[in-house]
Amino acid sequence: MPCAHKHARGILVDIIIAEHELRMHSQWQERIKRKLESSCTTTGNLKSPNEKLVKEFHSELYKLLPEASELSRKLYEAESMLPANPLKRNYEDNRKDPKWYMRKELVADCAGRNGCCSRGCGCCALRATESYERGVGHCTVECSCCVSFRGFEPSPMERQEIKFWYPE
Numbered sequence: 001m002p003c004a005h006k007h008a009r010g011i012l013v014d015i016i017i018a019e020h021e022l023r024m025h026s027q028w029q030e031r032i033k034r035k036l037e038s039s040c041t042t043t044g045n046l047k048s049p050n051e052k053l054v055k056e057f058h059s060e061l062y063k064l065l066p067e068a069s070e071l072s073r074k075l076y077e078a079e080s081m082l083p084a085n086p087l088k089r090n091y092e093d094n095r096k097d098p099k100w101y102m103r104k105e106l107v108a109d110c111a112g113r114n115g116c117c118s119r120g121c122g123c124c125a126l127r128a129t130e131s132y133e134r135g136v137g138h139c140t141v142e143c144s145c146c147v148s149f150r151g152f153e154p155s156p157m158e159r160q161e162i163k164f165w166y167p168e
């Protein structure tokens with residue numbers, strides 16, 4: 001049944017895109033939080049926040065929060081489109097392990113994109129929480145470690161990268 005097959009592929013692509021956008025978004029939030037932490041200047045034992053930067057980062061963060069719940073709802077909806085068996089079962093079995101994404105092929109993919117898996121920092125494995133969480137996985141252009149390694153922030157164009165990998 002070629003039609004059914006194509007349909008399943010479409011659902012998987014929707015999931016991949018939704019997952020990537022949520023992951024990029026959570027790495028974005030993470031990166032702003034780190035910028036917030038490092039915007040304190042330390043003099044001796046005293047840490048004093050740079051008011052202007054703190055304000056700027058807070059407003060960046062507040063703008064992102066409503067989007068986060070929107071993106072996780074989108075992923076949830078895409079997942080709910082999976083046909084019951086065997087795709088859904090495979091998908092759910094896979095994600096019982098919070099480090100499901102540390103599979104060899106996905107690590108190689110991250111390394112190939114010059115993500116943290118191409119260096120010795122181990123950020124990707126460290127991202128895993130105790131139980132499976134949506135949006136946790138390999139580096140996107142928003143990974144704070146990759147951004148400081150590169151030395152510049154991602155452009156709006158780079159944030160759209162997933163749309164170029166899977167054109168409609």
Ligand SMILES: [Zn+2]
Nearest residue numbers: 116121123145
């Ligand atoms: Zn790293």
Ligand SMILES: [Zn+2]
Nearest residue numbers: 116139143146
């Ligand atoms: Zn990274």
Ligand SMILES: [Zn+2]
Nearest residue numbers: 110117124138
């Ligand atoms: Zn990685």
